[in-house]
Each structure stands twice: as structure tokens, then as C-alpha cells.
Amino acid sequence: MYAESQNDITRLVVQCAQLLLAYGAESELVEEISQRLGKALGLASVELSISSNSLVLTSLVHGRCITTTRRIRAHGINMMVVCELQRICLLAEKGLYTANEVRRRLSKIEPRSYPAKAVVPMIGLSCASFCHLFGGDLMACVLTFFASAIGMSVRLFFAKRHYNLLVNFAITAFCINVIAQLGYLFPITDTPQIAMAASVLLLVPGFPLINAISDMVKGHMNVGISRWGNATLLTLASVIGITIAMQLGGIF
Structure with a gap:
């Protein structure tokens, strides 16, 4: 895996984790989905450190580590967003989604609520x-x-x-x-x-x-x-x- 590919996939995984935390997912679920999505897209391992308003994610491929930090801004509880992110992870694990498709789906996620x-x-x-x-x-x-x-x-x-x-x-x-x-x-x-x-x-x-x-x-x-x-x-x-x-x- 090229360094550019690792960078792109790491950004996708940390964006997924950021959305999960922002919309009310529990920390254990955030870790699980992030690790599964990273491995499905080709990362060797994904490690997270979650705090009250930020997260630090490290990806590893062929001994090369990339670490990134994101700030968490709560947007209220929305299980539609959480379920959509879990669905993206499952489809990536089945090989139906590439990194480009995951990026496209993440960009289209918009929280919906009842009127x-x-x-x-x-x-x-x-x-x-x-x-x-x-x-x-x-x-x-x-x-x-x-x-x-x-x-x-x-x-x-x-x-x-x-x-x-x-x-x-x-x-x-x-x-x-x-x-x-x-x-x-x-x-x-x-x-x-x-x-x-x-x-x-x-x-x-x-x-x-x-x-x-x-x-x-x-x-x-x-x-x-x-x-x-x-x-x-x-x-x-x-x-x-x-x-x-x-x-x-x-x-x-």
C-alpha cells in the first residue's frame, strides 16, 4: 500500500469515528467500527484513543504509522447516522465498497429527524x-x-x-x-x-x-x-x- 493510500484510508476511518462520536455512539462501538472499516480497506491495524471532546487515531501498514487527531463537536443524538455508518462498514467488509465508494457515501450522510x-x-x-x-x-x-x-x-x-x-x-x-x-x-x-x-x-x-x-x-x-x-x-x-x-x- 502506498503512503498516499494509507493517508486517504486513515482520513476515511477517522471521519467515520468522528461522526459516530458526534452523533451519540458509545465508545466501544466507535472503536469496533473504526478497526473493522480500516482492516476492510487494507490497513493492518487501527488504534484509537478517545477523550471527551477529541480522538486520536493511528493506522499501521507495513511498519509505517500515521497518527491523526480530530476534535469532536456534538451534534445531538441521531441513530440514523450511526446505523448508516455501520452499514457502510458491513458493505466494505463484504468487498462491495472500495475506499472511493466509502468516501462518496460518507460525503452524502446527512442527519434526518422527524418533523x-x-x-x-x-x-x-x-x-x-x-x-x-x-x-x-x-x-x-x-x-x-x-x-x-x-x-x-x-x-x-x-x-x-x-x-x-x-x-x-x-x-x-x-x-x-x-x-x-x-x-x-x-x-x-x-x-x-x-x-x-x-x-x-x-x-x-x-x-x-x-x-x-x-x-x-x-x-x-x-x-x-x-x-x-x-x-x-x-x-x-x-x-x-x-x-x-x-x-x-x-x-x-
């Missing part, structure tokens, strides 16, 4: 379902639906304008709690406390917490602790928004 008009009512319905499971009455479920749906609209509004995620969560939690407090201000439900609790469940950072635990269990302590800290900050931001709303509403 807001579908996400907002489904979030409201899911939180209302939790309210029902927790023992809330019909009006509590209706109140939870509207509070969480409006809260999701607020969250998407600020996310589209690239506000800081902590600020986004705090404002969203505040708006949700203000609406959910209507159950206390007006005698429309006998279980207003359940409506308040269920309506903010959309802010629980479940995926980051799962990834954090998975990384720590599998030996990636630095990345796991970083993700755990990020999830904890998001939870704290939500608590701040809820507390301010409850103070203003006189719930305490």
Missing part, C-alpha cells in the same frame, strides 16, 4: 401516558399532554436557534411547570402533583446516561465520566427551571 408536527404530539401523548400509569385522572392526563407538548415546542424552538443546551432545558422546564401548575390554580383535577411530575419526563437525559454507564462499564472511564457529568448538568438545569416556576407559583 416537529409529528414529534410534539407524540411527546405529549407519551408524557400523558406516564401520567395515567402513575395514577393521574383524565384531566391530569389532558393537562400533562398540553404542558409537555408546549414544552417540546419550546425546546425545539431554542434548539433550532442553537441556544446553549443547559439554557434550553432550564427554560423548557420552566414553561412546562408553569402550565402544569394550572392543576393547582383551578380545580380541574384531583391529582395535579402527578401532572407536574409526568409533564417534565421529556427532559430526562436517558440516552446520555445509558451511554455514560456503558462506557464506564466497558473501560472508557474518561468518556463515561464526561457524559455522566453532561447528563447531570442537564438534569440540574431542568431542576432550576422547575424550582423557579414553583417558587413563582407559590407551590412551595
Whole structure:
């Protein structure tokens, strides 16, 4: 393998790893896909060192090493991108994709998400379902639906304008709690406390917490602790928004 070929393949592999980390893949999966893709394209070995916001990748061919470093900028969780990168790796392993084809497919990857008009009512319905499971009455479920749906609209509004995620969560939690407090201000439900609790469940950072635990269990302590800290900050931001709303509403 010529040096130019090793350089090109190393860039492809590190781009794949960078995308995996940016869109929420766990560290073990990033290592596995990168090593498999590198070997499928002709590299002898691929070694990665992953930290909270960067990665270092080294490729080896005929005793010649190339090391490159990339910065990781989170783009939010998107499993479509992760699945597409896994598909590219599988096709490369089967010999169906050359390096040029992998490069072409990587350049065409664009994250897609569900439209807001579908996400907002489904979030409201899911939180209302939790309210029902927790023992809330019909009006509590209706109140939870509207509070969480409006809260999701607020969250998407600020996310589209690239506000800081902590600020986004705090404002969203505040708006949700203000609406959910209507159950206390007006005698429309006998279980207003359940409506308040269920309506903010959309802010629980479940995926980051799962990834954090998975990384720590599998030996990636630095990345796991970083993700755990990020999830904890998001939870704290939500608590701040809820507390301010409850103070203003006189719930305490």
C-alpha cells in the first residue's frame, strides 16, 4: 500500500469515528467500527484513543504509522447516522465498497429527524401516558399532554436557534411547570402533583446516561465520566427551571 493510500484510508476511518462520536455512539462501538472499516480497506491495524471532546487515531501498514487527531463537536443524538455508518462498514467488509465508494457515501450522510408536527404530539401523548400509569385522572392526563407538548415546542424552538443546551432545558422546564401548575390554580383535577411530575419526563437525559454507564462499564472511564457529568448538568438545569416556576407559583 502506498503512503498516499494509507493517508486517504486513515482520513476515511477517522471521519467515520468522528461522526459516530458526534452523533451519540458509545465508545466501544466507535472503536469496533473504526478497526473493522480500516482492516476492510487494507490497513493492518487501527488504534484509537478517545477523550471527551477529541480522538486520536493511528493506522499501521507495513511498519509505517500515521497518527491523526480530530476534535469532536456534538451534534445531538441521531441513530440514523450511526446505523448508516455501520452499514457502510458491513458493505466494505463484504468487498462491495472500495475506499472511493466509502468516501462518496460518507460525503452524502446527512442527519434526518422527524418533523416537529409529528414529534410534539407524540411527546405529549407519551408524557400523558406516564401520567395515567402513575395514577393521574383524565384531566391530569389532558393537562400533562398540553404542558409537555408546549414544552417540546419550546425546546425545539431554542434548539433550532442553537441556544446553549443547559439554557434550553432550564427554560423548557420552566414553561412546562408553569402550565402544569394550572392543576393547582383551578380545580380541574384531583391529582395535579402527578401532572407536574409526568409533564417534565421529556427532559430526562436517558440516552446520555445509558451511554455514560456503558462506557464506564466497558473501560472508557474518561468518556463515561464526561457524559455522566453532561447528563447531570442537564438534569440540574431542568431542576432550576422547575424550582423557579414553583417558587413563582407559590407551590412551595
